[in-house]
Structures are given as C-alpha cells and as structure tokens.
Amino acid sequence: xxxxxxxxxxxxxxxxxxxxxxxxxxxxxxxxxxxxxxxxxxxxxxxxxxxxxxxxxxxxxxxxxxxxxxxxxxxxxxxxxxxxxxxxxxxxxxxxxxxxxxxxxxxxxxxxxxxxxxxxxxxxxxxxxxxxxxxxxxxxxxxxxxxxxxxxxxxxxxxxxxxxxxxxxxxxxxxxxxxxxxxxxxxxxxxxxxxxxxxxxxxxxxxxxxxxxxxxxxxxxxxxxxxxxxxxxxxxxxxxxxxxxxxxxxxxxxxxxxxxxxxxxxxxxxxxxxxxxxxxxxxxxxxxxxxxxxxxxxxxxxxxxxxxxxx
Amino acid sequence: xxxxxxxxxxxxxxxxxxxxxxxxxxxxxxxxxxxxxxxxxxxxxxxxxxxxxxxxxxxxxxxxxxxxxxxxxxxxxxxxxxxxxxxxxxxxxxxxxxxxxxxxxxxxxxxxxxxxxxxxxxxxxxxxxxxxxxxxxxxxxxxxxxxxxxxxxxxxxxxxxxxxxxxxxxxxxxxxxxxxxxxxxx
Ligand SMILES: Nc1ncnc2c1ncn2[C@@H]1O[C@H](COP(=O)(O)OP(=O)(O)OP(=O)(O)O)[C@@H](O)[C@H]1O
Ligand SMILES: [Mg+2]
Numbered sequence: 035x036x037x038x039x040x041x042x043x044x045x046x047x048x049x050x051x052x053x054x055x056x057x058x059x060x061x062x063x064x065x066x067x068x069x070x071x072x073x074x075x076x077x078x079x080x081x082x083x084x085x086x087x088x089x090x091x092x093x094x095x096x097x098x099x100x101x102x103x104x105x106x107x108x109x110x111x112x113x114x115x116x117x118x119x120x121x122x123x124x125x126x127x128x129x130x131x132x133x134x135x136x137x138x139x140x141x142x143x144x145x146x147x148x149x150x151x152x153x154x155x156x157x158x159x160x161x162x163x164x165x166x167x168x169x170x171x172x173x174x175x176x177x178x179x180x181x182x183x184x185x186x187x188x189x190x191x192x193x194x195x196x197x198x199x200x201x202x203x204x205x206x207x208x209x210x211x212x213x214x215x216x217x218x219x220x221x222x223x224x225x226x227x228x229x230x231x232x233x234x235x236x237x238x239x240x241x242x243x244x245x246x247x248x249x250x251x252x253x254x255x256x257x258x259x260x261x262x263x264x265x266x267x268x269x270x271x272x273x274x275x276x277x278x279x280x281x282x283x284x285x286x287x288x289x290x291x292x293x294x295x296x297x298x299x300x301x302x303x304x305x306x307x308x309x310x311x312x313x314x315x316x317x318x319x320x321x322x323x324x325x326x327x328x329x330x331x332x333x334x335x336x337x338x339x340x341x342x343x344x345x
Numbered sequence: 346x347x348x349x350x351x352x353x354x355x356x357x358x359x360x361x362x363x364x365x366x367x368x369x370x371x372x373x374x375x376x377x378x379x380x381x382x383x384x385x386x387x388x389x390x391x392x393x394x395x396x397x398x399x400x401x402x403x404x405x406x407x408x409x410x411x412x413x414x415x416x417x418x419x420x421x422x423x424x425x426x427x428x429x430x431x432x433x434x435x436x437x438x439x440x441x442x443x444x445x446x447x448x449x450x451x452x453x454x455x456x457x458x459x460x461x462x463x464x465x466x467x468x469x470x471x472x473x474x475x476x477x478x479x480x481x482x483x484x485x486x487x488x489x490x491x492x493x494x495x496x497x498x499x500x501x502x503x504x505x506x507x508x509x510x511x512x513x514x515x516x517x518x519x520x521x522x523x524x525x526x527x528x529x530x531x
Contacts, residue, residue, distance in 0.1 A: 193389030234393040280379050280386040283359055287380075287402055288394055343360060343368050 045078070045156045048335070049178035051202075053194030055165030057184045058267040061305060061315070062328070063162045064092035068316040069332040071124035075157040078116055081128040082174050083164035090128065094312040095120045101128045105150075106143055112150040121314070125156070139170060148177055167198050172205040180335060181261070182296075186268040187277050195281065199262055199291055200235050207242075207256050214248065235289050257290055263335060266298040274298075279342045294340040297331025299324050346416045354409035366417050366460040373410040374469070374504070380406065417460075447502075447512040448519070449483040455505055456481075470500035477501060480516075485523045494520060 050063045064079060071077045081089035082102075090097050098117040104110040116125035139147075151159060161178070163171050175181055183198065185191045204220055211217050223230060223241055232238045243250040262285070266278040278295040285291045302324045308315040316325055334341060346354075355364055358372040379387065380403050444451065456466075467474040476497055479487040488494045495517055502512035 187385065189385040189388060192386055196389060276375060277386060279359075279375060280384065283376060283379060284386055284390065286359065288390060343364065343372070 044152050045154055045159045046180070047151070047159045047161065047178045048180045048182055049161040049163060049175045050182045050184060051163040051171065051175045051198060052183040052185060052191070053165065053167055053198035054185075054191040057186045057191050058299070059184045060089055060092055060162050061309075062184055062265060062267060062299065063160050063182075064089055064314070065316045065325075065328045066332045066335070067119075067124055067158075067160050068121055068314060069329050070158050070160075071121050074123060076155075077124040077158045077160060078154055078156040079119065079124065079126050080151065080159060080161045081126070082161050084129045084170075085164050087128045089162050090126060091309055091312065092314065093119050093121065093126065094314050095126075098126065098128055102147070105147065106139070112147075112154060116154075121317075144170065144173065148173075151177065167201045169205060172202050173209070175202055176206055176209070180263055182263045182265060182335070183293075184265045184267050185277075185281065187266065187270070187274045192277075192281060196284070196289070199285060199293075200289060202262075203256070203260055203289075203291060206260055207253060210252060210256065214252065216249070216252075219245070219249070239290065257292075260291060262291065262293040264293050264295045265331060266295075268301045269298050270301050275345055279345070282342060294338065295342045296334040296339065297327060297341060299327045299331070346412060350412060351416065354412045357405050357409035358413070366414075367462065367465055369410065369413050369417075370459060370461060371465065371469070373406065376406050377403065445511070445515065447507070447515045449481040449516075452501065452505070452512070452516075453481040455507070459505060461505070466501060466504045470497075470504055472497045472500055483519065485520055485527075488520075491517075491520065491524070 048063075048066070050059045052059060060081075060083070067077050067079045079089055081087040083089075087097075087101075095118075100110070100115050100117065102115065104115055105112055112127070116127045119126040151161075161174060163175055181202070183195055185195050208217065208220050211219060220238075220242065223232065223238060227233070227238070230241050232241050239253060243253050264278055264282060266275070266281075269275060269277075275298050278298060282293045282295045285293050300323055302322065304319060304322070305315050305324065308318055315322075316328065319325055333339070352362065355362060355369075358364075358369060358376065360368060360372050364372075380399055383391070456463075463474050463477045466472070466477055476488065478484075480494075480498060480501060488497075495513060498513045498516050499509045502509035
C-alpha cells in the first residue's frame with residue numbers, strides 16, 4: 035500500500051523562463067537536472083522550447099527521434115516518449131520543432147499534455163521554455179511548483195524579466211477568473227485603461243481589486259501564491275551578486291510580486307566550449323566554481339532558501 | 346515597539362524575523378541606494394513609477410530602519426545596565442551627532458555598538474580589512490598615501506552613516522600632524 039502511494043505521488047515540477055533569449059535557461063536547467071539526478075532523484079527534463087529545442091546539446095547527446103509530436107499526432111503515451119539522457123536517473127523528452135509552433139497547439143491538447151506531465155513517474159520534472167512571453171509559454175511556466183527565472187546583469191534581460199513576470203501574473207489571474215465567469219475582466223480593463231486612468235501594472239492591480247470583493251479576494255490569493263525563483267547568471271564581478279537582491283526588491287515594492295533569490299552563476303568561457311564539444315559541463319568540470327554555484331542553487335531551490343541576507 | 350511594527354519594519358527591509366543588526370544595516374544601505382540612484386535594475390521601469398512613489402518607498406525604508414535601530418538600542422542598553430555600572434550610552438544617532446573628535450578608537454566603538462564587522466565594511470566599500478584595522482588603530486605608517494587614506498576614512502564613515510565630512514576632517518588632522526612630524530624626522 036505504502037509503495038503504491040509513493041509511486042503515485044505527483045512529481046515536483048520546475049519550469050524555467052525569463053523572457054530574454056540566451057540568458058542561459060537551457061544550460062542552467064540541464065545542469066540542475068544533473069545535480070538532482072546525481073543525488074539519486076528521478077528526473078525528467080522536458081524541452082518545451084517549441085521553436086528551438088536544444089536541451090540535448092547541453093547533455094552531449096544526439097537529438098532524440100521521438101518527440102511530443104508523437105503524443106499529439108500518434109497518441110503515444112507520454113512516458114513512452116521519454117528517452118535516455120545519457121545520465122543515470124534522468125530522462126529527456128523533447129518538443130518538436132515544426133509541428134508545434136506555439137499557436138499550433140489547441141487548448142484541449144495543451145490541457146491534456148499538462149495533465150499527463152503532472153502524472154509522469156519521476157521525483158522532479160524540469161521544463162525548459164523558450165524566450166518570449168507567448169501565452170502558451172506562460173501557461174507552461176505557470177504549471178510549475180517552482181517557477182524559475184534566469185537573468186543576466188544586463189538592462190534588457192532585467193527589463194524583459196519585469197515584462198515576463200507581469201504577464202505571467204496576469205495569465206495566472208486570468209486562468210482562474212474563467213471559473214468565475216470573469217475571464218475578460220483583465221483584458222477589458224487594460225483595453226480601456228485610459229478611461230480608467232490606469233498607467234501601469236500596480237494601478238491595474240488596484241483597479242481590479244476595486245471592482246468587487248470577489249475580485250479583490252481573487253487577486254490577493256493569486257498574489258500570495260505567486261512566487262518566482264530568481265537565478266542570476268553570467269556575473270563578472272562579485273558586486274553584481276547584489277543585482278539579484280535588487281531585482282527581488284523591485285518586484286515586491288513596485289509590482290507586489292513575491293520572489294526568492296536562490297543563487298548566481300559566474301561567467302565561465304568553458305561553458306560554451308563544452309557545448310561545442312558536446313560535453314556536459316557539470317560532468318566535465320564538476321569541481322569548477324560554476325558547478326559548485328549550480329549545486330548550491332539547486333540545493334536552495336530544493337529547500338526554498340533565499341540567499342539575499344547571506345551575501 | 347509593537348510586534349506588528351517590528352514585523353512590518355522587517356518586511357519593508359525585506360528581512361526575515363529575527364534578523365541581526367548587521368543584516369538590518371546591510372539591507373537598509375542596499376535598499377536606500379537602490380531607490381535613490383539609477384541602475385540597470387531601476388532604469389527599465391523609470392517611467393512606470395512616479396517620483397512620489399519612490400520618495401514614499403524611501404521614507405518607509407528610513408522609518409523601518411530607524412524603528413528597528415531604536416529597538417536594538419533599547420535591548421542593548423538594558424543589557425549593559427544590568428551587566429555593568431557604566432552609564433547607559435545615549436541613543437547612538439544622538440551620540441554620534443554630539444561627537445566632534447573621531448579618533449580611530451571612537452570609530453571602533455561606534456562600529457561595535459552597531460554590531461558591524463570590519464568584513465562587512467570591507468565587502469561593501471572594497472577597502473581591505475587590514476586598512477580598516479589600521480584606521481581604527483591610527484596606525485598611520487601602515488596606511489596608504491594621504492589621498493587614499495582620506496577616501497578610505499570617508500567610505501568607512503559613510504558605512505556607519507556618520508557625517509563623513511566631519512569625521513574625515515577630524516581624522517585627517519591627526520594624520521597630517523603625524524605626517525609633518527614624520528617628515529621633519531626624515
Ligand atoms: N555562466 C555562463 N558563463 C558563460 N557562458 C554561459 C553561461 N551560461 C550560459 N552561457 C552560454 O550562453 C549561451 C546561451 O545559453 P542557453 O542556450 O542556455 O540560453 P537560453 O536562455 O536557453 O537561450 P534561448 O532563450 O535561446 O533558449 C550558451 O552558448 C551558453 O554557453
Ligand atoms: Mg534555451
């Protein structure tokens with residue numbers, strides 16, 4: 035009986051997004067997957083970057099021939115599409131480049147996919163997302179128990195992150211408004227923002243809260259269960275570490291959004307060399323500083339630990 | 346201070362309950378800089394936040410910090426009164442305002458009352474810990490040329506939220522006296 039209960043436990047889902055392309059999402063996610071797998075946890079990586087699936091490259095393996103397309107088109111069961119990642123305890127499931135352009139999936143298909151992802155037999159399911167803030171990307175991002183965002187110390191990455199998180203939050207609200215028959219409230223408010231004198235995110239939030247007690251409750255609940263986990267990648271100096279604290283503060287004080295700063299990773303030129311050589315960095319350089327930093331932030335994510343006051 | 350105020354203040358400074366004085370201080374300094382200067386973190390939303398909102402955030406940060414500082418002072422003073430017959434030192438802010446001589450020793454005392462490690466200062470000011478020690482010991486021989494020492498003392502004073510001009514003028518007067526003496530001997 036007990037065995038059965040364990041097997042049927044849902045996996046913990048981590049998704050990784052952040053808006054800007056090339057910040058290191060795929061590298062970080064695959065590396066965290068390796069950390070978890072090395073600890074003996076059963077991991078499945080899902081490459082949901084439907085436009086540019088490349089997670090296999092970070093693991094140094096060939097592109098698997100089966101993909102999510104087979105789930106949609108041939109009705110193959112999801113677990114049967116998980117291939118060997120070359121790393122013990124870790125499987126890989128990739129999206130498909132052409133058949134699944136972000137607009138190509140139907141709503142019902144998407145929900146079915148999400149349902150099956152939640153039932154995968156693993157301890158952790160890590161989902162890599164592409165750049166951008168398309169609503170399908172957002173919905174996948176929101177599927178997570180832990181929503182991770184990756185930024186680098188560059189103004190555009192930070193700007194995109196704010197945009198990304200604001201969108202994710204509204205998507206989060208909109209998805210739950212459907213059940214209350216209020217699906218269009220947010221869009222309408224934004225469409226008529228001039229009329230309501232709404233100039234920014236926090237004013238929109240205030241406006242929505244002011245509409246009714248129900249709306250206020252919904253928004254407050256959604257605000258309290260929304261939390262992003264921030265990873266700062268490609269830092270060059272130790273002063274840049276504090277950028278994580280700063281971004282976290284801005285998210286809270288300007289947008290009311292909660293986040294935790296779980297770690298940073300230095301810039302290391304060896305990383306791209308590894309990719310080109312089709313080596314996995316974590317395995318080729320397990321003692322490097324970046325590898326240690328990734329181990330630490332994976333641990334922090336597991337524990338839900340924030341590093342802001344420790345630096 | 347009520348429990349409510351205490352948690353509200355810590356929340357403003359984005360700290361967990363039970364944060365230490367040195368954590369409070371660090372958070373305060375970081376937030377104050379974040380909301381009063383432009384940086385890659387704030388520039389993208391410059392036009393989204395009015396100057397008034399920003400001022401309000403800064404006010405809250407200041408209020409939280411001062412509130413927490415007082416609570417720490419109270420605790421410490423009671424402790425001190427119980428443990429020794431020394432007269433309780435007045436509120437730190439007040440004391441440092443009244444001070445006019447900032448010897449290395451005085452600076453060290455203020456720092457210790459604030460529960461700040463030299464390492465904290467070194468980390469944030471990027472002045473080596475050894476130099477900070479030499480400043481406190483007024484170990485002038487070991488300190489770098491005047492212009493540098495001056496800069497170091499200013500950074501140190503700013504970290505302690507002291508009036509850095511007052512501190513550096515007073516401190517450097519002793520440094521200059523030593524230097525004159527030293528050069529005469531040579
Ligand atoms: N810490 C780092 N130091 C040096 N290079 C890095 C670091 N992290 C990632 N890179 C490099 O940055 C490039 C982009 O990384 P990656 O493909 O993981 O980004 P991404 O966010 O997944 O991009 P996309 O949005 O296109 O999917 C890679 O070539 C990788 O080698
Ligand atoms: Mg990627």
